[in-house]
Amino acid sequence: MTPNAKTDNLVLRLWFIMHRTRDVLRSCEDKVFGKYGLTAEQYGVLAVMKVLGGSVRVTDLARGLGRSANSVSMIVDRMVKAGLLRRERDRRDRRTVRVSVTNKGEVAFRPATVAGLELIREITSPLSYEDKRTFVSLHEVVKHKALQYVNPEADIEEMGRNDITNRPDLVKRLRQYLSTSTGEG
């Protein structure tokens, strides 16, 4: 086998396992969040809403989720029907639609976050702190290249600054919702 073929085999394996891991993780999340009346997808939307804070334009929500505005609009529709989100017109620009989290969404989000953290603690428990850091770094590299690939024209440094996962207060904002936890923080 040539070195290229060897690398290709590893790359194919990595590709498969990234997808498989995320699909299994999603099944875990559906199981956990289902107890609070949320799908994993809906929880993800609420989490990004909470990190962005307040009422959010659908375009910003889509950017935060790294998904197309169209697909996010459909998810938002279902979440409005389910009473988790509320749609409102922008006060300054009536053409712009904003969404915010309803009280029902708030009530579901808090214990779901506690349960979600418990899940992620559990499934990453065999990894040392250093392993976890390495895992984050490897994801960062691949995510950065993937963002470049999908938006070759974009200013990648600016995209990085706007990327929700790069926000220094990301974790802090989520940790607020862990206050019903055992207070070990």
Next chain:
Amino acid sequence: MTPNAKTDNLVLRLWFIMHRTRDVLRSCEDKVFGKYGLTAEQYGVLAVMKVLGGSVRVTDLARGLGRSANSVSMIVDRMVKAGLLRRERDRRDRRTVRVSVTNKGEVAFRPATVAGLELIREITSPLSYEDKRTFVSLHEVVKHKALQYVNPEADIEEMGRNDITNRPDLVKRLRQYLSTSTGEG
């Protein structure tokens, strides 16, 4: 910050970035596979069909994808309508439905696999061979724990043997479809 809080912060960060990376990767894949008339999801189904080989029961396809039979049934419906898959009754057990890849599906799959490998090569290009191996191993650990979590009753060793990403011939089966590549293997 207590050691637990420090680990929780890292775990929350890892959780977010795993999702974000896969979502951006999915956007890249939709872009690449769209050239061959496939969504990323449809390509994933064809890839698992190809690894399993021949005509496949929907339940086995769902297991291969690590998704629920219900959601896979819906994807299969759309792919049958799009002419990518064909449904057939099992010859021995008429109650069992099997699916197989149509000629149209075959024609799309081959160049899509070449283009998909090109994409994954590109977005993992900053990682060394060792980094890639580490990335695979870290995914293996998390996937294993997640499988245990979602199926606490299941025999995890048997699940591992049945897990498509653990098949020793996984990469070999996919490499067959790379023969239209530049033949560098």
